[in-house]
Amino acid sequence: MKIKLNVNQKEKVFEVEPNEYLLDVLRRTHYTSVRRGCDNTGCGVCTVLLDNKPVPSCSLLAVKADGHEIITVEGIQEEADKLGRHFGDEGADQCGFCNPSMALTVYSLKLENPKATDEEINQYLVGNLCRCTGYVAQHDAIKKYLGDQS
Amino acid sequence: MNVNEYVVVDHVEKAYQLLNQDKKNQIIAGGAWLKLSVKEVNKLISLDHLSLNYIKEEKDFIEIGAMTSLRDLEMNSVVNDLDHGLLSLAISKIMGVTIRNLASIGGSIMGKFSFSDILPVLLVMDCKLYFHHRGEMNIEDFMNTRGLERDVLTHIKIKKQNRKSFFKRVAHTALDFSMINIAIVYDDSFMISVGSQPGMAMLCKETMSYLNETSEVTEEVIKEAVIIALNELNLSSNLRASQSYREVLVKTYLKRGIRQVIE
Ligand SMILES: Cc1cc2nc3c(=O)[nH]c(=O)nc-3n(C[C@H](O)[C@H](O)[C@H](O)COP(=O)(O)OP(=O)(O)OC[C@H]3O[C@@H](n4cnc5c(N)ncnc54)[C@H](O)[C@@H]3O)c2cc1C
Ligand code: FES
Ligand code: FES
Numbered sequence: 001m002k003i004k005l006n007v008n009q010k011e012k013v014f015e016v017e018p019n020e021y022l023l024d025v026l027r028r029t030h031y032t033s034v035r036r037g038c039d040n041t042g043c044g045v046c047t048v049l050l051d052n053k054p055v056p057s058c059s060l061l062a063v064k065a066d067g068h069e070i071i072t073v074e075g076i077q078e079e080a081d082k083l084g085r086h087f088g089d090e091g092a093d094q095c096g097f098c099n100p101s102m103a104l105t106v107y108s109l110k111l112e113n114p115k116a117t118d119e120e121i122n123q124y125l126v127g128n129l130c131r132c133t134g135y136v137a138q139h140d141a142i143k144k145y146l147g148d149q150s
Numbered sequence: 151m152n153v154n155e156y157v158v159v160d161h162v163e164k165a166y167q168l169l170n171q172d173k174k175n176q177i178i179a180g181g182a183w184l185k186l187s188v189k190e191v192n193k194l195i196s197l198d199h200l201s202l203n204y205i206k207e208e209k210d211f212i213e214i215g216a217m218t219s220l221r222d223l224e225m226n227s228v229v230n231d232l233d234h235g236l237l238s239l240a241i242s243k244i245m246g247v248t249i250r251n252l253a254s255i256g257g258s259i260m261g262k263f264s265f266s267d268i269l270p271v272l273l274v275m276d277c278k279l280y281f282h283h284r285g286e287m288n289i290e291d292f293m294n295t296r297g298l299e300r301d302v303l304t305h306i307k308i309k310k311q312n313r314k315s316f317f318k319r320v321a322h323t324a325l326d327f328s329m330i331n332i333a334i335v336y337d338d339s340f341m342i343s344v345g346s347q348p349g350m351a352m353l354c355k356e357t358m359s360y361l362n363e364t365s366e367v368t369e370e371v372i373k374e375a376v377i378i379a380l381n382e383l384n385l386s387s388n389l390r391a392s393q394s395y396r397e398v399l400v401k402t403y404l405k406r407g408i409r410q411v412i413e
Contacts (some may be wrong), residue, residue: 001156018156020193021185041182041249042325053221053251059182060252063156064198105248126324127246 007031008075016062018143022032023117026072031118033073037129046127047101048072054108056127073100079107082148086141094132102128106142114146121146151188158196162282165302177302179217179257182249202256205229211307215258220268223255232308233275236315240333242273242363243319258304258380260326262293262350267319267325269293270345273337273353276309278357309362313337316407319346320399322390329391330399336411338343344379344400348388361408372408376401 003014007026016025023046026034037043039058046058049071073080080103082102089091102125108118116124121142130138160163168175172194178184202215207228214223224241231239244250244267258268259279268288269289277289282302289306292298319331328346335341340361345351357379364371385396 017153019151019153019191025312040186041252042244044246044248047248055251056182056248056249057250059180059185061156061178061181061194064178064181064196109245123242124247127248 001063003063005065005067006069008071014062016032018061018063020062021066022060022062022070025062026057026070027136031057031072031074032057034099035101037097041127042129044105045101046100047104048129049075049104049108050077050110052111071104073103076107077106078112079103083107083141083145086144086148087138090141090144092141093131098128098130098132102130106145109142110146116146118143151185151191153191153194153195156196156277157193157286158199162197162200162304163362165242166177166282166380168193168195169302170300177260179254180219181257182253183257183261183263185258189392195304196304197256197361202344206237207310209310211309213305213307214255216259216303216304217254218256219251220244220253220255220258221250224250231312233311233313233315236317236333236335237271237275237308240267240319240331242319243267255306259292259306260299260303264350265346266351267328267331267345270331270343270351271317272306272308273343274315274341274352275335276311278307278308279303279406280305290353291394293352302386309334311337314411314413316410318403318407320403330396330403332400332403332407334404334407334411340408340411342379342404342407344404346390347382347383347385347396348390349386352383354379354382357404367408367412368408372405376404379404386396 005012014025035045037045041056041059046056047054048057048130051069105128172192176191177195194326197217202217204215205226206213220241223236230238251376279292284301304407315337316334319328321328332341340358342354342358343351357375360378361375385393387393
């Protein structure tokens with residue numbers, strides 16, 4: 001079946017199977033910044049923004065996204081660069097596998113709650129796993145990013 | 151999951167008819183649980199175009215459409231005012247924000263998950279469910295009735311109350327299922343439920359009537375209430391926790407919860 005998605009501000013038509021998940025459709029059409037980890041809502045690396053809200057694309061059927069707006073990390077490049085600089089400064093970056101999903105989730109936190117407290121940051125990111133960094137440096141980087149109005 | 155056909159219905163009756171046409175036809179809400187639990191679907195019935203995604207405040211109750219996401223409920227100020235934010239708190243403890251944006255209240259109820267953090271809370275909240283075919287049903291009857299999976303849940307209503315409340319879920323990590331979860335509300339009477347026994351959540355009716363009939367809730371009374379609760383619950387062991395550990399958790403958090411709501 002055909003579905004229409006607005007991906008990173010571009011209207012596109014995709015031919016999809018009724019059982020195909022958004023993650024599979026995005027990856028086979030070269031949006032490879034969207035990663036596959038657990039494939040069952042447990043790790044967060046497949047996160048995209050659906051109408052500006054972070055969702056696990058591994059568990060969202062592509063047909064359910066028909067007519068909606070999808071943002072991958074390429075769609076928030078400027079914000080991802082800003083966050084990336086803080087990640088670099090704080091040593092919050094290792095293999096980078098979780099970075100695109102982390103950037104999208106943190107961006108969405110900034111839209112919802114730009115003055116998030118430490119506890120609120122932790123709560124918001126509970127579903128975004130990182131197997132390398134141990135989270136402390138990431139947390140510090142995120143705080144600096146949220147405080148950075150430049 | 152293999153799906154033959156994806157059907158977006160424009161009327162609830164159509165969803166109901168399709169659901170009852172073939173055992174392999176299934177409703178999809180957020181679809182997060184369906185992905186893990188169902189292998190073969192003939193027609194996957196989407197409720198996305200039925201305008202069931204809403205939270206409406208009425209004089210005495212709040213009406214919530216079955217397709218409303220858990221995250222929308224968690225963030226809604228009217229829902230936050232129910233029993234001092236009991237439902238919002240319980241929802242906020244489920245996995246991460248991303249899945250709460252996807253998962254719906256309808257799927258969370260119809261799944262009748264034994265690990266559910268939502269069902270124990272709805273049990274103490276005066277919650278009514280509305281099915282397309284069967285009509286109104288209170289949440290406790292729903293939990294005790296089989297065979298409702300072939301009906302369509304359209305909305306729920308929760309009575310507006312602002313009683314003192316307590317909710318505790320204990321899990322190995324934030325992303326794990328609960329080993330136990332406890333919900334308590336109190337104004338001049340107690341409502342107490344326990345879930346993830348590991349069986350489905352239940353109201354602790356004998357404990358509630360013992361507490362509700364005592365004139366003063368002293369430490370002695372609380373101790374006795376815990377004994378009654380342990381007798382009436384069906385605690386047992388599974389991969390997540392042993393029966394004896396669950397008993398310790400119930401003892402600890404039931405006491406703590408009762409003390410907290412009478413303070
Ligand atoms: C990995 C994972 C971990 C989870 N952890 C927890 C947890 O710790 N605590 C917790 O409380 N919950 C947990 N959940 C459950 C989650 O919160 C949702 O309750 C669950 O995903 C169901 O919601 P859904 O919208 O995805 O439903 P779906 O998967 O779409 O549907 C679930 C079932 O309900 C039926 N259904 C859905 N809507 C209706 C309707 N309106 N009428 C009739 N039938 C309907 C479907 O046919 C299906 O059988 C977890 C889920 C997952 C996938
Ligand atoms: S791949 Fe989607 S949450 Fe892990
Ligand atoms: S940096 Fe490697 S998973 Fe996060």
